[in-house]
Amino acid sequence: MDRFSKFHPAVCFSFFAAVIVLTLLFINPVYPAVSFAFSSLYLLRLRGRAAVSQLFKLSLPLAAAVALFNMLFVRRGSVLLFSLFGRAFYLEGLAYGACLGLMLGAVLMWFSCYMQVMSSERFTSLFGRLAPNTALMISMVFRFIPNMLKTAAEIRDAQLGLGNEVKGVKNTLGRFSALVSISLEASIETADAMRAKGFGKGKRRFYNRYRLRTADYLLLPLLLLLFAAELFAKSIGTFDFFFADGLEIKGFSLPALLGFIFLAAMPVIIDFKEDIKWHFLKQKI
Numbered sequence: 001m002d003r004f005s006k007f008h009p010a011v012c013f014s015f016f017a018a019v020i021v022l023t024l025l026f027i028n029p030v031y032p033a034v035s036f037a038f039s040s041l042y043l044l045r046l047r048g049r050a051a052v053s054q055l056f057k058l059s060l061p062l063a064a065a066v067a068l069f070n071m072l073f074v075r076r077g078s079v080l081l082f083s084l085f086g087r088a089f090y091l092e093g094l095a096y097g098a099c100l101g102l103m104l105g106a107v108l109m110w111f112s113c114y115m116q117v118m119s120s121e122r123f124t125s126l127f128g129r130l131a132p133n134t135a136l137m138i139s140m141v142f143r144f145i146p147n148m149l150k151t152a153a154e155i156r157d158a159q160l161g162l163g164n165e166v167k168g169v170k171n172t173l174g175r176f177s178a179l180v181s182i183s184l185e186a187s188i189e190t191a192d193a194m195r196a197k198g199f200g201k202g203k204r205r206f207y208n209r210y211r212l213r214t215a216d217y218l219l220l221p222l223l224l225l226l227f228a229a230e231l232f233a234k235s236i237g238t239f240d241f242f243f244a245d246g247l248e249i250k251g252f253s254l255p256a257l258l259g260f261i262f263l264a265a266m267p268v269i270i271d272f273k274e275d276i277k278w279h280f281l282k283q284k285i
Contacts, residue, residue, distance in 0.1 A: 002046055002117070004267035008216040009122040011223065016114045018227040019264055023106050025234055028241035028249060029095070031260060032103040038264040039109035045271055046116045059108050063101025067094055099241070113267075115146065125210050140190075147186075152179050226263045230256065 005012065023035040036059075044052045120140070155175050164171070233239070233256040240250045262269075 002267070002271060003273075004042075004270045005046075005117040007219065008210055008212050009118065009126040010212070011216050011220050012117050012122070013126055014220060014223050014227075015263075015266065016110060016118065018223055018230075020107055020110050022227070022230050022234075022260060022263070023103055023110070025231075026239055026260075027096075027099055027103065028239050029099055029102075030239060030249075030257065032099060032106050034257075034261055035264055036102055036106035036109060038261075038268060039106055039113060041265075042113050042267045043109055043116075045268065046113055051112070055109060055112060059105030062108075063098065063105045066101035066104065067097035069097060122210070144183075148179065148183060151182055155179060155182075223263070223266075226259050229259055230263070233259075 004015075019035065019039075023032060026032070040052055040056075043055065152175070155178050159171075159175065233253060236251070238251040238253045238256050
């Protein structure tokens with residue numbers, strides 16, 4: 001059981017917002033690597049090996065493609081890797097592309113974790129009072145993609161069960177047409193259900209079953225403090241990485257690195273602590 005997902009939606013949303021923003025801000029080999037490692041560990045906790053392996057098949061080739069693409073089009077650098085048809089390819093371009101690719105892979109991993117922890121109900125409870133229509137629309141968009149992927153898999157399984165061919169452009173277009181039809185029908189049913197429940201008519205009462213507890217009051221300020229400290233470290237040039245005329249990292253700060261490691265590892269640490277506690281409780285039985 002994942003203990004971190006049991007915290008208040010404000011705590012969970014603040015964590016994902018902080019770790020994703022910091023992953024995007026620090027363009028260097030260290031922070032994206034740390035972010036990718038702990039996002040993978042947390043996703044392994046949430047969804048198991050199969051889901052992590054599937055995302056690895058997407059994120060790692062994406063990182064390699066970004067690295068190679070950047071090397072092909074960046075013409076500046078001092079460390080020559082090789083020349084081809086009179087064109088020079090430099091280490092700096094490959095390193096910068098690798099950092100960007102790893103950063104995108106880490107963000108993809110964190111968003112996969114976000115989809116497991118922040119359900120549409122939790123998101124709506126968090127922003128329903130401030131912007132009810134916008135919160136509902138965003139939650140529906142977040143649900144649309146997983147539901148569409150699930151429906152596509154069901155259509156493919158049904159075709160296989162009937163003994164029909166699922167390969168080829170013609171068969172793919174046929175499944176896509178069925179998927180669009182099912183999605184449109186589902187959206188019409190949702191709209192009719194919302195209209196029948198009186199959505200958009202008169203003032204609505206807001207219900208929120210989530211309440212801040214002591215652990216939430218302790219963890220939320222800690223998250224905000226770590227996030228503010230990392231932003232300050234970034235503003236003074238900590239972990240600035242230069243990719244022109246050689247690879248160089250400036251402003252190395254061990255406290256800043258440890259702070260980001262602790263922030264990214266927070267869900268894993270909380271779950272590990274609960275696992276140890278549960279193990280000792282079982283020993284006493």
